[in-house]
Amino acid sequence: MSQPATLGELKAAGWQSVPVKEEIRRNAIARIRAGEDLFPGIWGYEETVIPQLETALLASHDVIFLGERGQAKTRMIRLVLDLLDEWLPVVAGSEVNDDPYHPVSKHAQELIAAEGDHTPLAWVHRSHRYGEKLATPDTSIADLIGEVDPIKVAEGRYLSDELTIHYGLVPRTNRGVFAINELPDLAERIQVGLLNVLEERDVQIRGHKIRLPLDILLFASANPEDYTNRGRIITPLKDRFGAQIRTHYPSDVDVELDITEQEATLPEADVPVIMPDFMGEVLVYLSQLARQSPHVNQRSGVSVRLTVSNYETLAAAAIRRCLRSGEAAAVPRVTDLDALAPSTMGKIEIETIDDDRDAEIVGNLRKEAVRQAFKDAVDLEVQQQVIEAFEDGRVVNAGDDISSADYAELVGEIPAFAGALAALGYESGDLEHPGLVASGIEFVLEGLHLSKRLNKESLSGAAVYRGRT
Structure with missing residues (x-):
């Protein structure tokens, strides 16, 4: 379906503007009703983290994840993008994804005032409605919020002109999802700059008398405060997050x-x-x-x-x-x-x-x-059957230099190995694969040795297993 190219066409098409949190909430409700998984590929959180996150999204809350490294915090945040509409109309040329019905930047306001229903539109895919910043001690307010652009001033604009502002990552993610990873690493004076974003939903830049109301779903991640000495989340900022979810x-x-x-x-x-x-x-x-x-x-x-x-x-x-x-x-x-x-x-x-x-x-x-x-896979009765095969002084060599075919021959020589491999889940066809047989036999031998039921002599990567005397 062709997308409206002007503000007038957008109105005629009946498109309705909704806040980003309401957009995500609406799409989440539809997918939950349809029985779809909101966070595919996330394992182990079905009864803990995911229900809490779904509740937070339905409540339209900003979220902070607390957890150690490698707990899929960033992956879950990025999956929230799938809950956005695929395409979003913005005022053409806008640096902050201006809503055609509710423009917030001076550029969009002046363009709509001049062009009216002929105002040109651009369409942004949901994959471009995401911003992410790894918090580091050298992160500045200019990085997150914005700064006066000296090039624009050199081009002849006055410092008091709002159009001299170069917007930071947060305003440029307006009407989208923004994530700050490792929030405690952000200097406290910079964290203060996020207070307005979370509560008043606006930004103020370099004393300009502007109010830029932003429409953003904000995520943050952090290690639990008990586990880090690098910094902390200031209390007023932590208080502004609607949900705090502990990962594991x-x-x-x-x-x-x-x-x-x-x-x-x-x-x-x-x-x-x-x-x-x-x-x-x-x-x-x-x-x-x-x-x-x-x-x-x-x-x-x-x-x-x-x-x-x-x-x-x-x-x-x-x-x-x-x-x-x-x-x-x-x-x-x-x-x-x-x-x-x-x-x-x-x-x-x-x-x-x-x-x-x-x-x-x-x-x-x-x-x-x-x-x-090994203890989980092979019960004591099966272990005993293998042990008995070594009671007559039998020895088995293992190591890199032993071929899979040599291991496969052991199944015929020591039938108890077949029972042990069956305990590991091997089927009859697996016994025809020498590599699988070799892997299983080495595992059984080492498991019995570590369980103190076989002796093992090791030398230069090779091993000899024999019964205990």
Whole structure:
């Protein structure tokens, strides 16, 4: 459908102007009634954060998210854009998305006064109705609100002329959604400049006697005040937000694994990657254990980005191994978990007196993650069946130098492994895939060792498993 090109055509089309919060509220109501998901791709918040956010939007409230890093705060804010109308008419040439029916800038007011119903319009897509600023200590009022433009003054305008103003990010997002990330990092004197935006809904620039009433839905994000010493949110500003929503890390292993698989970008290579569920669960347990560890700085948080980064690293390590061995598919094994040290230490802050203990702490977390994932997957009866196979002095070699085909032969030699693989969710067809079999057997062997049911001798990346005597 063609869009009206002038103010007169817009009136004739019957278009109605509504505030941005009412626009979002109206579209949210329609989608909720239709049973649609307002925030697709956000996992683990179905019973906590999302109901609170939906309520805030229905109440037309500005929102501040409190939570540690990597809790999808910015992603949820950006998804609110989908609740805007796809196209919005503005006065042509306006820097602040002037409403043709209710212009606020001098440019739009003078243009409509001169042209009337012939005033030209422009149409703005909802993707361009979003502004975002990462708060930093050097952020200025000019960045957010605006400043006198010396170039316009040099062109002959008077300083008292409103048209000399270069608008900041907030006015330029008029009739849209604006987000300030890490709000406590914003200097307190700059936070004061946002008070009018939130309450009186206007801005004042460099003493100009103007009132620029803005139509904005404002979001902010911050780490909880208890977790940061970088700054604080001044009380009058915090009081002006209609809703404060606390985010959190996923507590369920399956939910975090779903998030990880959604976010991870596996390396593109000629070698396809097959990630067994139990190996993904090991990575989730590693992150969850780090969130509880006294050796990890909990004030900075341990985000899902750690799980995603480790997922990608584990896949890459398996690809590297397969490229060297010539195998057709890369299936991550316990042997590949050694590659996680750099990606893990790059995502968490370890608190220890001895600098050389970082690798040891990460290694212990990794071992405990394997043990917990194994305990959840394989019950004691199945474990005992595998243990009995080692009672006659049987030993099994493991490591990078052991091919998947060698592991696959063990299923025939030690039938108990077939039962253990079934406990991991393997079906009969999976037993025909040597890489999957190798991954499962290594996981079972390491799980039994960490559960103190098998002995293990390690040397230069290779391992020998045998029964306990």
